[in-house]
Amino acid sequence: MLRQTGCERAVSDEELTKLAPAHVLRRVLPSQLATDLLKELLHESKEMWRSSSWVVRGKEHMTPRTTAMYDLSLEAGQGEATKASTQQTNPGAEELHRPRASCMPSELLRQAARCIHAAVKQHRPESTWSPTLALGNRYDDGRACVGWHSDFLNSLGPRPIIVGLSLGACRRFSLRRTSDHSVVAIPMPHNTVVIMWDDCQEEWEHSVPRQADSSIGKHPVAGLVRISLTFRMARPELAEKQKLCSCGRPSVLKSKGGRYYLACSPMGTPCCTYQATTMPWQFMPFGDFIFRLARGLRMRVGSPC
Numbered sequence: 001m002l003r004q005t006g007c008e009r010a011v012s013d014e015e016l017t018k019l020a021p022a023h024v025l026r027r028v029l030p031s032q033l034a035t036d037l038l039k040e041l042l043h044e045s046k047e048m049w050r051s052s053s054w055v056v057r058g059k060e061h062m063t064p065r066t067t068a069m070y071d072l073s074l075e076a077g078q079g080e081a082t083k084a085s086t087q088q089t090n091p092g093a094e095e096l097h098r099p100r101a102s103c104m105p106s107e108l109l110r111q112a113a114r115c116i117h118a119a120v121k122q123h124r125p126e127s128t129w130s131p132t133l134a135l136g137n138r139y140d141d142g143r144a145c146v147g148w149h150s151d152f153l154n155s156l157g158p159r160p161i162i163v164g165l166s167l168g169a170c171r172r173f174s175l176r177r178t179s180d181h182s183v184v185a186i187p188m189p190h191n192t193v194v195i196m197w198d199d200c201q202e203e204w205e206h207s208v209p210r211q212a213d214s215s216i217g218k219h220p221v222a223g224l225v226r227i228s229l230t231f232r233m234a235r236p237e238l239a240e241k242q243k244l245c246s247c248g249r250p251s252v253l254k255s256k257g258g259r260y261y262l263a264c265s266p267m268g269t270p271c272c273t274y275q276a277t278t279m280p281w282q283f284m285p286f287g288d289f290i291f292r293l294a295r296g297l298r299m300r301v302g303s304p305c
């Protein structure tokens with residue numbers, strides 16, 4: 001059933017697949033694995049995850065949640081992530097004033113990654129997607145949130161599959177189409193997965209909005225705390241092709257109005273107000289994308305650095 005919530009529509013799982021390039025799957029992990037992973041991450045996130053921060057005009061802004069990056073390509077015992085691997089898996093991290101924590105994935109987290117991989121394979125047998133990293137987010141209560149955004153494409157490439165697993169408290173996950181700002185929202189109780197595919201990063205934004213604590217579905221173990229893991233596949237071919245802005249700082253690859261563009265300084269004050277490319281994203285095969293990126297997305301800089 002469609003329900004109007006302000007300007008936001010709460011939709012059923014079936015409707016979501018018709019309205020947005022996204023898919024909700026319930027109880028994807030065996031329930032014991034979901035419980036054990038939740039307990040492990042509740043503990044680990046308290047000890048090791050942290051709020052990142054960035055500085056805009058001298059003022060430090062903290063993320064209203066704690067986060068950590070898990071590099072699934074690292075074998076147990078490999079210890080600290082190397083700088084190269086951190087740069088690839090932690091896009092924008094070098095721009096952060098307080099960078100994101102990098103943690104080693106446990107066996108439980110790897111098992112969860114295998115379940116997520118199998119679920120994607122079941123829905124898209126032809127897909128070669130396989131998760132290489134997971135970004136953890138911890139939302140302690142209704143004030144913790146993530147605002148409207150699409151994920152950086154630098155290390156993921158065009159039209160990436162990104163899979164979010166929710167553990168603990170039930171929060172709302174919202175998707176907004178950039179062309180007309182229509183919003184759909186889905187409740188994400190414990191052990192629910194949302195798959196964002198196709199052009200979800202190119203044409204839509206997503207968020208976990210602030211909520212009154214009284215509207216959050218508490219979990220028997222986690223209470224108001226929600227933990228999410230977003231599984232992604234990094235493309236090593238792209239890491240070598242990262243472009244610096246003309247001011248020398250890293251740039252991020254984003255998409256707007258049907259074109260890719262590189263923007264300066266994702267987290268701080270951009271040196272340039274506008275940088276555009278002339279690369280349309282639609283229907284572009286990955287090989288073409290790499291080729292064009294290697295040749296350089298020629299940037300038109302709106303104002304001088």
Ligand SMILES: O=C(O)CCC(=O)C(=O)O
Binds near residue numbers: 135151164228230
């Ligand atoms: O917590 C969520 O479900 C969303 C997190 C998110 O958007 C992200 O990690 O980029």
Ligand SMILES: [Fe+2]
Binds near residue numbers: 149150206
């Ligand atoms: Fe995101």
